[in-house]
Amino acid sequence: MEILSSLNTSGLLLLKIAILFSLLLYIVFSLVVVKQVNLMTDTLDVEIDRFIRFLANVQLIFVMGVFVFSLITL
Amino acid sequence: MPDIFTSPNTSQETIEGNADALKEQKQKPFPIPTKSKTIDESTRHKLPGHSHNPIAAFCYYPDRVNFIQKDPQEKLVLMLRRHPITNAGWIFTALILLILPGFLSVLPAFEDLPANFQLVAIIIWYLLTASFVFEKFLGWFFNVNILTDERIFDVDFVNLIYREITDANIDQIQDVTVQLGGSIRTIFNYGNVVIQTAAEIPQIEFEAVPNPDKVANILRELRVEEETEKIEGRIR
Numbered sequence: 001m002e003i004l005s006s007l008n009t010s011g012l013l014l015l016k017i018a019i020l021f022s023l024l025l026y027i028v029f030s031l032v033v034v035k036q037v038n039l040m041t042d043t044l045d046v047e048i049d050r051f052i053r054f055l056a057n058v059q060l061i062f063v064m065g066v067f068v069f070s071l072i073t074l
Numbered sequence: 075m076p077d078i079f080t081s082p083n084t085s086q087e088t089i090e091g092n093a094d095a096l097k098e099q100k101q102k103p104f105p106i107p108t109k110s111k112t113i114d115e116s117t118r119h120k121l122p123g124h125s126h127n128p129i130a131a132f133c134y135y136p137d138r139v140n141f142i143q144k145d146p147q148e149k150l151v152l153m154l155r156r157h158p159i160t161n162a163g164w165i166f167t168a169l170i171l172l173i174l175p176g177f178l179s180v181l182p183a184f185e186d187l188p189a190n191f192q193l194v195a196i197i198i199w200y201l202l203t204a205s206f207v208f209e210k211f212l213g214w215f216f217n218v219n220i221l222t223d224e225r226i227f228d229v230d231f232v233n234l235i236y237r238e239i240t241d242a243n244i245d246q247i248q249d250v251t252v253q254l255g256g257s258i259r260t261i262f263n264y265g266n267v268v269i270q271t272a273a274e275i276p277q278i279e280f281e282a283v284p285n286p287d288k289v290a291n292i293l294r295e296l297r298v299e300e301e302t303e304k305i306e307g308r309i310r
Contacts, residue, residue, distance in 0.1 A: 012188070019194060026201070032235070033208070040216040040231060043239070045140035047128040052212070059208060066197055073190045 016074040023067040030060040129215065131155040132284040134292075141220060141227065143239060152221040152292055156214060156282040157264035164210040171203040219280040221292060223299070226269065228278050242273040244300045250293050252286045269293070 037056040041049035125133045133139075136153045144150070175196050178184045184192065213231060220227040226247070230238040247269055254265030259282075267280040267289045283289055 012191070015191065019191075019198070023198070029205075033205070036231075036235065037212065039237065040212065043142045043237060044216055044218060044229060045138075047138050052215070055208060059205065062204075063201060066194070066201060069197070070194050074194060 016070075019070055019074065020067065023063065023070060026063050027060070027067060030056075030063045034060050129155075131157055132288075139220075141229070143227070143241060144222070145224070148225070149223045150220065151223055151296065152289070154219040154221075154280055154283040154289065155217065157262055157284045159258070159262045159264070160282050161210070161214055164206075168203060168207045168210075171199075171206065175199055219283060221289075221296065223296065226278060226293075228280065240275050240278055242269070242271040242275070242278055244293075244296050245304065246272045247293065247297055248272055250290050252290050254286055267293075 034053075034056045037053055041053060124135050126137065127133075131154065133153045134151070136150060139150055139153055178192075178196070184195070187195070216229065216231050218227075218229050220229065223244070225241050225243050228238075228240040230240075232238060249270040251268040251270075252265060253268060254260065254263075259265050262284075263286075264282050264284045265286040267283060267286050269278045269280070270276060271278060280286075280289065
């Protein structure tokens with residue numbers, strides 16, 4: 001607690017870099033999810049496959065949005 | 075002494091006819107398509123176990139389902155997923171994850187962070203929760219077991235990038251075992267159907283599927299139908 005409370009500007013900068021790096025990894029993960037969903041819907045064609053693809057793409061776009069938001073606000 | 079009541083022969087025949095039909099219906103509650111006999115749309119919609127729910131765990135003659143290894147003339151008979159109750163664990167975890175940020179204010183370390191960092195942390199938390207839910211749902215939704223009039227399929231998505239599809243011909247099935255044990259499984263009527271085959275992969279397991287007895291029954295009907303087709307020389 002004391003360590004966190006004594007975070008100075010450089011500490012916050014390190015935290016910012018760590019968050020942005022994690023979000024970059026998360027974008028890669030989301031891309032894998034989109035690819036996986038495409039693979040799954042190609043394997044099994046069901047009624048709601050378009051909706052599932054849409055959800056996967058929304059997730060990717062949202063993660064990218066959060067990355068940009070963090071880049072601006074942090 | 076005269077008979078008090080003599081039933082007419084016609085009604086006797088009707089009763090016998092009805093009884094035979096009822097018996098046949100009891101014996102074959104799940105009609106199986108053959109090469110000469112197909113099940114039309116209107117009949118299909120009235121069948122027990124047929125569902126229009128796209129996320130149904132037990133769907134007899136699913137309406138719009140196709141899969142990668144299906145032959146064009148192959149008829150889909152049954153599609154199974156794990157029983158919905160098997161999702162209770164991760165749904166409960168997701169609910170806890172959803173309400174956890176509400177208790178972050180009790181952590182002084184979190185309170186000490188600047189407001190913008192707090193906001194980003196909470197957004198990332200909900201993002202991770204959404205991904206967790208989505209992944210778990212995908213894992214349940216796409217792990218299916220499919221029965222066609224010719225083959226059985228077990229589609230497994232083990233992880234993000236690994237897919238396994240096992241299939242065996244109906245005539246290669248040697249033994250079907252239904253495993254149903256434990257209080258939860260008994261209450262919700264779901265269990266494993268273990269299929270021993272003469273194929274390269276000796277065992278295919280349908281895990282935690284609803285109505286395992288009905289599944290075994292349908293498999294039996296399919297095997298009988300396949301045997302009949304073999305005898306009659308109607309092999310595809």
